[in-house]
Amino acid sequence: MPKYQTDCCKFNLERSTDPNANKVMPLTYASSKAIENNPDVQEAWHAFRSSIYGVDAARSGYLPSVDVSASAGYERRNYGTEDKYNRNTAELTVTQMLYDGFRTSNTVDRFKRIQLIRYFELISQTEKTALEASTAFLDVQKFKELVELAEANLKEHESVYQQIEQSVSAGVARAADLEQINGRLSLAQSNVLTEYANLHDVSARYLRIVGELPLQEIKPANLNESNIPISINQALDIAYKNSPAFYASLYNIEAQKANAQAQKAAFHPNVDLSARYGTQDRDELGLNETRTEARVGIDIRYNIFNGGLDSANLEQAYQDVNIAKFQRDKSCVDIRQNLQIAYNNISILENKLPALDQHRTSSNKVKIAYKDQFDIGQRTLLDVLDAENESFQSNRSYTVALYDRQSAILTMLAEMGKLLPTLNVMSDKYPTLKELTDDPIVHNAENLCPNYDVAATLNxxxxxxxxxxxxxxxxxxxxxxxxxxxxxxxxxxxxxxxxxxxxxxxxxxxxxxxxxxxxxxxxxxxxxxxxxxxxxxxxxxxxxxxxxxxxxxxxxxxxxxxxxxxxxxxxxxxxxxxxxxxxxxxxxxxxxxxxxxxxxxxxxxxxxxxxxxxxxxxxxxxxxxxxxxxxxxxxxxxxxxxxxxx
Structure with a gap:
């Protein structure tokens, strides 16, 4: 049995002990810390290690069973010449299975598949945790920028408020203008508080996932655009070839098939080679009588009827195979849906960003122009406030779109089973698939999970x-x-x-x-x-x-x-x-x-x-x-x- 250390997720990353590590590789740092501390990952790791012992337990059926029994006691009877005596017995029995209807071999195959299921579930949970940590990091980064935008917007409103307040005091501006800017100033203050509340919430989520608070100074995380496939069909092909959740569903089918084959063993005879040697001594009438007995032979046992239990177990196993197949189909559907949405979001946001950037640039220019024109009496206060608000909203929309696109890329990579290698996050305690099996599943994803390009059907x-x-x-x-x-x-x-x-x-x-x-x-x-x-x-x-x-x-x-x-x-x-x-x-x-x-x-x-x-x-x-x-x-x-x- 392969031996793996108890601690599943101690990453071989020297930077993980550096308090400034997330300034170097922020997504890698956040993901690795989260995986180290995440209880779901620890649970999946120990479930995988448990499955290793399940394989060993199943293989025991190939080995002989050796039993020793012994007894020593004082006995009494009401017949014979001696009614009280001492008797000691000992017996050694060795049984070797010769044929059990292939129950043992199929059980071993089943537990090997279960081990691979647990392995891919472990990888899937690790990727899920890495995605949550990476997304949490981006959210903290996003709302920090949004707080800065809201504070800058508030500062601009405060500046205009002071200008109008002075003008009203001098009798140049109307009191209604002061009320108007006062209302807009309150809205700007509310925006700041809202962004701070959002930052608080995502920071709390980051703490829950990663296990520590985000540092004040965070280096921006930029993803490599070359990781984006050139079409949704290519992305789906990659997903079906790499998704750990999908492979877990495939090995689940194989495990249930092996279980069905094992249940068929009940309809076959059991053939065992057995050897037995026993000794018995008894003190009777003052004489020490010792008797020995030995036997070597082949035992055959064949059940004729047991109330239909074997037939019911076999039919149940067949239904479990069908359940596993539909679980595989569900995995196909889930991957296809999630990947379609993530890939489409990347494409949509990529097309939106230039327009949002142009809107942001134009709004900023209009804000400055309107402010200058207001100073010389060519624009109303309402024009200035509307331009200021549109500038804030356009900058906010652009910032949100930037981070939403990066989150969509992370989701896409996770669905394709490529997030961990992209982030360079993988525990050195995890075995490789080659270490676990010499015969990995080779599947035709195109037949199992047909590709559909939803976007191609839309206008x-x-x-x-x-x-x-x-x-x-x-x-x-x-x-x-x-x-x-x-x-x-x-x-x-x-x-x-x-x-x-x-x-x-x-x-x-x-x-x-x-x-x-x-x-x-x-x-x-x-x-x-x-x-x-x-x-x-x-x-x-x-x-x-x-x-x-x-x-x-x-x-x-x-x-x-x-x-x-x-x-x-x-x-x-x-x-x-x-x-x-x-x-x-x-x-x-x-x-x-x-x-x-x-x-x-x-x-x-x-x-x-x-x-x-x-x-x-x-x-x-x-x-x-x-x-x-x-x-x-x-x-x-x-x-x-x-x-x-x-």
């Missing part, structure tokens, strides 16, 4: 695309139009031959309306693949900042899928490239999303083996035209398919 995507298109009109068309690379014609003679993508096929018969002009096409205007094709640009115009493939461009991907089906020895890497304008890291991530979107269509819609399809985003690393212009942006923003032999 919000269309709304966001329309908004981005309006905000970035000059970037809305990403395919390079033909007019950008040919001289402007001065001849105004009308023509009936229209070929927007410049591939030589007129629009009316072009079923692939955005094929790059340099691509070899067939009579329908779609890419022409041959045995020697190695690199093809796929004509898919993406909307600005979007990775959604519109339906009219699926035909081009269909041609690539047909080519791969006809050539099973070939693989493809879908490469995404971005224009040079914009932030480099963002462009790389966007190119990854676009490449992944095309690869996902090949796999899911056209049933191409995932092993034959890869995707990679190069961002701005491989531009065709090394400049920033409408023409260069259109040329650089592209999707390429690189085809290779297996």
């Amino acid at each position: 919000r995507k269309a709304f966001l695309q329309k908004k981005k298109k309006q905000d970035n009109a000059y970037m809305s068309v990403t395919a390079m139009p033909r007019y950008l690379d040919i001289p402007i014609e001065t001849n105004n003679t009308p023509t009936t031959f229209l070929d927007d993508d410049g591939d030589g096929v007129p629009n009316e018969q072009d079923t692939c309306p955005s094929t790059p002009s340099s691509t070899n096409v067939d009579l329908s205007g779609c890419t022409l693949y041959t045995d020697t094709t190695s690199n093809v640009e796929i004509g898919i115009p993406f909307s600005a900042d979007s990775s959604d493939v519109r339906s009219e461009y699926i035909q081009e991907i269909s041609r690539l899928a047909d080519f791969l089906k006809e050539n099973p020895n070939k693989t493809v890497e879908i490469q995404g490239h971005a224009s040079l304008d914009g932030e480099k890291t963002y462009n790389k991530k966007l190119s990854e999303k676009r490449a992944f979107a095309v690869a996902e269509i090949l796999i899911q819609q056209f049933n191409i083996d995932p092993k034959r399809v890869k995707s990679f985003g190069y961002g701005t690393d491989q531009p065709r035209i090394n400049e920033i212009s409408v023409r260069a942006n259109a040329a650089n923003r592209r999707i390429e398919a690189v085809i290779t032999e297996v």
Whole structure:
């Protein structure tokens, strides 16, 4: 049996003894301290250790049973020649199970599965505690900033109050203005008290979870954005491959199946090898008579009827298997729901933050402008107070959105089973899965837990695309139009031959309306693949900042899928490239999303083996035209398919 120390969660982190440790790695520090002190984690740890002894107990069925019995006594009887005598007996019995209907082997398998269930429950509880601690830390950090905003807002109101009070005393301002600012000042004071109350509550929660109060000076916690999958389906795939709660449900099914097999043993005979040696001595009529007896043999026992107990136990075990399967399905549903919500919140807040930031910036400028205009009599007091309040609310909304997004990222990581490694939090006393089993479960998550993209069924995507298109009109068309690379014609003679993508096929018969002009096409205007094709640009115009493939461009991907089906020895890497304008890291991530979107269509819609399809985003690393212009942006923003032999 593997030996593990009693203390489950002593983290090998020197920084945990440093009072300033959470200035260095705040989320790691808070999570590790919480796990060390959390009773739920300790309970899960001891449940895991208990399961280890359960396996040892089950294995005992393979070993012989050795029993010794002895007696010594004074006996009396009313028959025979001697009515009183001493008698001493001793017997040694050895029994070895030869066959028990595989009850022992299935019981061992069952307890091995239970041990793995407890292991994954321990990891799940550890991740849950780390999530609670990390979220509590972010909440403390958030409300500290909100307290500062509320205090700054109060200070501004106090300044205006003093100015109005002096003006009223001098007879310049009206008494009603003083009442108005007095009411707004009271509201600002109430806001400060509210934020302090919120800070108190989250600090108390932090104390409960982590076991100590947060320090006054806390280093901001920033999460690595590279941990965010490029699609919800990818996030779900990661979750079903790593979620400890999901694996616990899978091993629960195996444990119940093993229990059902063990119950079948009741319908088989039991065969034991037994050996017995006994001795008996008796003092009778003054003579010491000693008798010995020995036996070696095979004992067979087969139950014919026991009131239907065995049948009932077996049927109950089968129902327990069904319960375990539905518990697995519930785990799928819970993961899918929680991950969908967290992932969608990340996406929504990511799109809201620029607008909230713009609102905050504009509100701050308006506040300053209105204050200056009020000083020269061009704005009313109500204008100033409204601008001050809107500035406070806009700053508050932006701050809340920032922290809510980080909390959503933490929740997403926890649902995917990636929070502990991301935070670098794991007890060195925990065993690895390889130490516990040589045959881990390999499952097909796609069949067990089908993926659904809820966001794809909502109109919000269309709304966001329309908004981005309006905000970035000059970037809305990403395919390079033909007019950008040919001289402007001065001849105004009308023509009936229209070929927007410049591939030589007129629009009316072009079923692939955005094929790059340099691509070899067939009579329908779609890419022409041959045995020697190695690199093809796929004509898919993406909307600005979007990775959604519109339906009219699926035909081009269909041609690539047909080519791969006809050539099973070939693989493809879908490469995404971005224009040079914009932030480099963002462009790389966007190119990854676009490449992944095309690869996902090949796999899911056209049933191409995932092993034959890869995707990679190069961002701005491989531009065709090394400049920033409408023409260069259109040329650089592209999707390429690189085809290779297996």
